[in-house]
Amino acid sequence: MMKWASGVSFFTMDNHPLAEDFCLKGIKISSLKMNDEALSFCIEIQAKPGAKRTAIEVTPEGVLKITLRERPVEGAANRGVIELLSDRLGLAPRQISLVSGDKSRQKRFQLLFLFTAHKGVPYYREKFKNLLD
Numbered sequence: 001m002m003k004w005a006s007g008v009s010f011f012t013m014d015n016h017p018l019a020e021d022f023c024l025k026g027i028k029i030s031s032l033k034m035n036d037e038a039l040s041f042c043i044e045i046q047a048k049p050g051a052k053r054t055a056i057e058v059t060p061e062g063v064l065k066i067t068l069r070e071r072p073v074e075g076a077a078n079r080g081v082i083e084l085l086s087d088r089l090g091l092a093p094r095q096i097s098l099v100s101g102d103k104s105r106q107k108r109f110q111l112l113f114l115f116t117a118h119k120g121v122p123y124y125r126e127k128f129k130n131l132l133d
Contacts, residue, residue, distance in 0.1 A: 017121050018113060021128050028062030031110070039113040047105050049077035054084060056132055078102065085109070090119065090127035 018039055022029050032041040044063040051067035059065050070080035078098055086093045091111065101107030113124050 018124055018128070021125060025132065026058045026060075026062055027064060037115055039115075040110060042099055042108050042110045045081060045101075045107045045109055047072075047077055047081055047107055049080070056084070056088070058132070072103075075102075078107070081107070081109070085111070088127065088131045090124060 016034060016039060019029060019032060019041060022041075022043070027043060029041040029043055032039075034040070046059065046063050046065045048065065048067040049070055049072040051069060053067065054069060055067045057065050066081055066084065068077065068080045068084060070076040082093050082096045082098070085091065085096050089111065091113065095112040095114065097110045097112075099108040099110050115121070
C-alpha cells in the first residue's frame with residue numbers, strides 16, 4: 001500500500017516538476033498527493049461536447065476547456081475527455097478518474113502519474129508538451 005504525503009508543509013508547487021509544468025501553463029491543480037512511486041492531483045475541466053473539432057485550451061481561471069466531438073449521451077463525452085487526456089498525457093485511462101460533474105459541463109478529474117523504470121518524470125514532462133497542441 002502506498003503512503004501519500006500532502007499538505008502545504010511538505011509540498012509546494014515548485015518542488016515537483018510535473019505539478020510545476022501544469023501551473024506554469026496556467027492550469028489550476030488541487031488535492032495534490034505524492035510519494036516516490038506516484039503523483040496525483042485534480043484538475044478542473046469545462047467540457048463542450050458535440051463540437052465539430054477536438055481542442056484543449058486554458059481559461060483565465062485555470063480551467064481546461066475541452067471541446068470534443070462526442071455527445072453527452074450515456075457518458076460518451078466523459079469517456080471522450082478521459083481518452084483525450086490519456087492520449088495527450090501518456091496515462092492509461094484507468095489513471096484518470098471523474099471526481100465530480102458526471103452530468104455537468106463543469107467537471108473535476110483526478111490524474112494519477114505512476115513512476116516506473118520506463119515512465120518517469122522526463123517521460124511525462126515530454127508528453128505534457130502535447131497537452132495543448
